[in-house]
Amino acid sequence: MNRIRRPSLRVNTLLPMATFACFIALWYLYAKFNYDNPVQRRNALPYPHEIITDGFMPVTDKVNGLRPILGYMWPTVKVTILGLSIAITLGIALAVLMNLSRSVERALFPYAVVLQTVPILAITPLLTQLFGEELGVRLVVTVLIAIFPVITNTLFGLQSTDQMHHDLFTLSHVSRRTRLWRLELPSALPSLMTGIRIASGSAVIGSVVADFFFVKGEKGIGYYIRTRQQKSIERPEMFAGTITASIFGVLMFLLVGWVTTRAIRDWHDKD
Amino acid sequence: MPPIADEMSDSALRMTNISLTFADGTQALENVNLNIQSGEFVTIVGPSGCGKSTLLRLASGLLAQTQGLCDVDRTSLGYVFQDPTLLPWRTVRRNVELNAELAGMDKPSRQKAANAAIGLVNLTGHEDKYPKQLSGGMKMRCSLARSLVLQPNLFLFDEPFAALDEITREHLNDELLHLFQNQHFASLFITHSIQEAVFLSTRVLVMSARPGRIIAEHAVDFSYPRHPDIRYQSDFAEICGKISADLKVAHS
Numbered sequence: 290m291n292r293i294r295r296p297s298l299r300v301n302t303l304l305p306m307a308t309f310a311c312f313i314a315l316w317y318l319y320a321k322f323n324y325d326n327p328v329q330r331r332n333a334l335p336y337p338h339e340i341i342t343d344g345f346m347p348v349t350d351k352v353n354g355l356r357p358i359l360g361y362m363w364p365t366v367k368v369t370i371l372g373l374s375i376a377i378t379l380g381i382a383l384a385v386l387m388n389l390s391r392s393v394e395r396a397l398f399p400y401a402v403v404l405q406t407v408p409i410l411a412i413t414p415l416l417t418q419l420f421g422e423e424l425g426v427r428l429v430v431t432v433l434i435a436i437f438p439v440i441t442n443t444l445f446g447l448q449s450t451d452q453m454h455h456d457l458f459t460l461s462h463v464s465r466r467t468r469l470w471r472l473e474l475p476s477a478l479p480s481l482m483t484g485i486r487i488a489s490g491s492a493v494i495g496s497v498v499a500d501f502f503f504v505k506g507e508k509g510i511g512y513y514i515r516t517r518q519q520k521s522i523e524r525p526e527m528f529a530g531t532i533t534a535s536i537f538g539v540l541m542f543l544l545v546g547w548v549t550t551r552a553i554r555d556w557h558d559k560d
Numbered sequence: 561m562p563p564i565a566d567e568m569s570d571s572a573l574r575m576t577n578i579s580l581t582f583a584d585g586t587q588a589l590e591n592v593n594l595n596i597q598s599g600e601f602v603t604i605v606g607p608s609g610c611g612k613s614t615l616l617r618l619a620s621g622l623l624a625q626t627q628g629l630c631d632v633d634r635t636s637l638g639y640v641f642q643d644p645t646l647l648p649w650r651t652v653r654r655n656v657e658l659n660a661e662l663a664g665m666d667k668p669s670r671q672k673a674a675n676a677a678i679g680l681v682n683l684t685g686h687e688d689k690y691p692k693q694l695s696g697g698m699k700m701r702c703s704l705a706r707s708l709v710l711q712p713n714l715f716l717f718d719e720p721f722a723a724l725d726e727i728t729r730e731h732l733n734d735e736l737l738h739l740f741q742n743q744h745f746a747s748l749f750i751t752h753s754i755q756e757a758v759f760l761s762t763r764v765l766v767m768s769a770r771p772g773r774i775i776a777e778h779a780v781d782f783s784y785p786r787h788p789d790i791r792y793q794s795d796f797a798e799i800c801g802k803i804s805a806d807l808k809v810a811h812s
Contacts, residue, residue, distance in 0.1 A: 451645070453643055456639075
């Protein structure tokens with residue numbers, strides 16, 4: 290019943306910042322000693338400050354810097370959020386179905402695992418044939434990558450419902466539906482939210498990766514990164530795009546974490 | 561099973577020649593006969609694993625016997641588990657409302673009934689707390705209130721106070737007796753504690769080791785209300801001693 294002792298603000302912010310400082314320092318050292326020629330170095334592994342000056346700046350120019358990066362981010366944000374929503378809805382629905390019937394679980398679960406293990410890259414031609422090269426296929430890739438953690442965590446949560454709580458509901462002669470809504474889903478909530486949190490990070494990866502293979506329709510940050518990869522002179526821009534996409538991933542993760550905390554903080558005992 | 565009108569009129573639970581053998585061949589209960597009249601508080605003591613809890617699960621319908629008859633009105637049954645089994649996402653008030661809600665009682669009536677039950681178990685003022693904010697004794701009170709809401713005729717208690725410290729347990733024993741006198745329900749109570757059994761009950765049954773059989777019965781004649789201090793009287797100790805002797809036989 291004791292509350293988990295919260296680390297102080299100082300520890301919460303200072304420690305990650307120290308890690309970040311070490312990382313940046315290592316980056317500088319590695320870039321400095323690994324390349325003899327400064328031009329070669331900038332085009333292979335630019336210094337962190339060069340990513341800011343040559344990648345993110347200028348801030349408001351239409352062709353270079355931050356503004357086009359954000360322009361490419363917008364479609365990525367849309368695909369991520371839409372794809373994640375589909376993955377959550379579909380994932381929970383599938384987990385509920387599998388929880389209702391052992392046969393459905395036996396029939397479907399192996400394929401949920403296959404979904405997770407199949408290399409998306411290898412089946413892109415198939416995906417193109419089935420879903421085209423625009424929004425549809427981008428969503429499919431995002432959902433394929435994000436749905437597995439939702440299914441497994443929700444199913445685990447539903448199946449971990451306390452047996453005595455089940456007995457309690459059995460004594461009241463409740464319907465299957467009541468049992469699901471009043472008992473199983475609420476008790477699965479903490480684990481379901483963990484699944485969604487993992488999925489939110491995966492969804493960003495999915496929508497960025499999709500841009501690498503599908504070039505029609507509205508292009509996202511993945512397209513920006515891929516095209517900047519091809520010219521070494523644009524290496525700082527490539528890093529700037531990658532960093533922006535990562536920041537978006539972190540923001541998604543934090544957002545879902547915040548929603549989770551708000552949803553269950555009053556009653557959930559952290560183990 | 562429709563109750564037989566003339567025989568069942570005063571009986572809250574009647575078990576006739578009940579036996580239960582599990583699918584793996586373990587015989588849990590053998591030829592158990594039990595009759596609890598309304599207004600009676602019957603307690604079963606016995607070695608652990610003897611099938612006491614199984615008997616309650618059977619009475620409630622959570623399990624089915626392999627032989628024998630069990631006459632009980634399952635629409636008017638309160639079941640208090642060993643664990644408080646509160647739903648952690650519901651506040652005290654909403655937990656107490658649960659059984660009434662699942663039974664389809666409308667919101668105003670169940671809120672009223674819940675408030676009354678919360679008052680009966682002395683939890684007034686804690687209605688908006690979540691289970692994790694409650695002590696073990698308060699959780700048990702809340703669990704008790706949840707069963708009280710529907711005012712059942714028969715209560716089944718599966719070692720409800722076993723996990724509590726001695727003082728809290730004695731305190732809850734007093735409160736339970738108080739409820740028993742005012743709410744007029746019949747009780748089938750299970751415990752490991754001879755003292756608890758004698759203090760609460762009108763009758764104490766001793767069950768043998770597996771397969772469980774009722775091997776002895778002791779009437780407890782102290783009148784209600786019972787003062788907490790009767791626990792220290794010599795005639796109280798005498799009954800405890802007799803039951804203890806029977807339990808030694810039960811263990812062998």
